[in-house]
Amino acid sequence: MKFAAFNSIAIAVVTGLFSGAAGAQEADRNIMASMEGGSQTLIARDIAELGDRCGLPLNVLDSHGSLENFFGVRNRHNTQFGIVDSDILNYLSAYRGSNADVRQAIEGMRIMLPLYDAEVHVVAREGINSLHDLRGKRLGVGQKDGTAYLTSQLILDILHIKVAERVSGSADEMIELLRQGEIDALLKVGNAPMPMFMDGRLGSSFHMVPITDEVLHASYKPVTLPAGTYSFQPAGVRTIASKTLLMTYEYGSEKNAYYKNSCKAVADFTNLIVGNLDELRRVGHHPKWKTLNLTEIPKGWEVGTCVRKGLEPTYEVSCAQQAESAENEQYLDLLHERLKQR
Structure with a gap:
């Protein structure tokens, strides 16, 4: 199946449309969220508040939408997280087998957590x-x-x-x-x-x-x-x-200090989110936290190594030990099952 709108994605891949603004950010950790409509921003701010309480500041960067967020994680320095609609993944999946630019664009991109419908x-x-x-x-x-x-x-x-x-x-x-x-x-x-x-x-x-x-x-x-x-x-x-998904990059090789620090950020925030889901459902700024299902992982996309690290029962964020939840165990079981099939 061919989609006419793929042209805009191809242009973004080839020209680095969103990498032009990819200078170093003031914060060491950034999350990109669409400012229009407010839902992504509310979710991102809830995640940032968890970091603030832990002494891990997370800067929320406004964007024009999921495509910018995807390429922001792919190209921006110190931007480890982006909220992305699954339609972006559908487009890219449709072309990854036949288009070298698309394969390059998605190389290293990983699922962190499924969020909401x-x-x-x-x-x-x-x-x-x-x-x-x-x-x-x-x-x-x-x-x-x-x-x-x-x-x-x-x-x-x-x-x-x-x-x-x-x-x-x-x-x-x-x-x-x-x-x-x-x-x-x-x-x-x-x-x-x-x-x-x-x-x-x-x-x-x-x-x-x-x-x-x-x-x-x-x-x-x-x-x-x-x-x-x-x-x-x-x-x-x-x-x-x-x-709607929380995306990240594969920093698992820890090939340099930047990768090592970014991997820790991904593991820390994975642990913080999953460990505080009950609280997010009670007092989060957006009601969609109540419907979040951590097992709804899109087919054909990998979960990051650093994400799995943050979900391990023995993993501890430096600010405090996070309580292990039943959903954490359910998500881990699903991940382990998926990994066995690879």
Whole structure:
């Protein structure tokens, strides 16, 4: 299967699109999270707070989306963590066997932890009742190379839907263009409820478009947005969701001081997150902590050596010994089982 949006990824790989800003950061540990919509940032700040309590400061770097986060971990100095939507991995997996640039781009990239499901939202004017009604219409898709930009192209390609135009812009711009009739619908990917849809700008003349095409279930999880998730959505709506992941790099060789320090950072924060999951579920800034399932590891991608190190029962973060949890054991069992199959 070919996806038209791959061109933007290929350009990013070849030109080092996100490595230009890859100068040394002020902090020794950094996590990249998309600032738009706020969900990734809230998750990243919760992780950073765990580090602060342990005396391990973690700097949260704003980005324009998952693609930038992926290449940030790949190319930026002292950026050991990035929050990435699984659609990025789907694109890259589709081409890793036939494209040398893609193989180079993903070399060394590792899964740290699966985080949460991000729901696909399609909001439209009257007359658009399915994705197929978007044929020949103008669709808002967020920032270029952001998650929605790539997800929209994936979905349209899978369903063979040709829109008149995919319009890029910020979340606020997309809302205003929809209100003014400059676009017919907009697509966003994020944790429901998304703040951009909750400020009252969208009234009863707009609605959430259901996504029920079963062919999409090979790549996405079918989910339902409960009735009343948004003021303009009185009934439950079927849609799809993609997995959001915490990515890192393979520093396990510890070939120099930088790799050694980065490996320790990955092991420390793996241990901190897993050891404090109960607390994150109770008081974390985002409700998606409550739904996190550590066993949902995407196929075809490896978990980092330093991640496994941080999950070992005997591993201790220097600030305090982390309590071993049942989920830690479950995740370790799954990892060990996967490793035996390699």
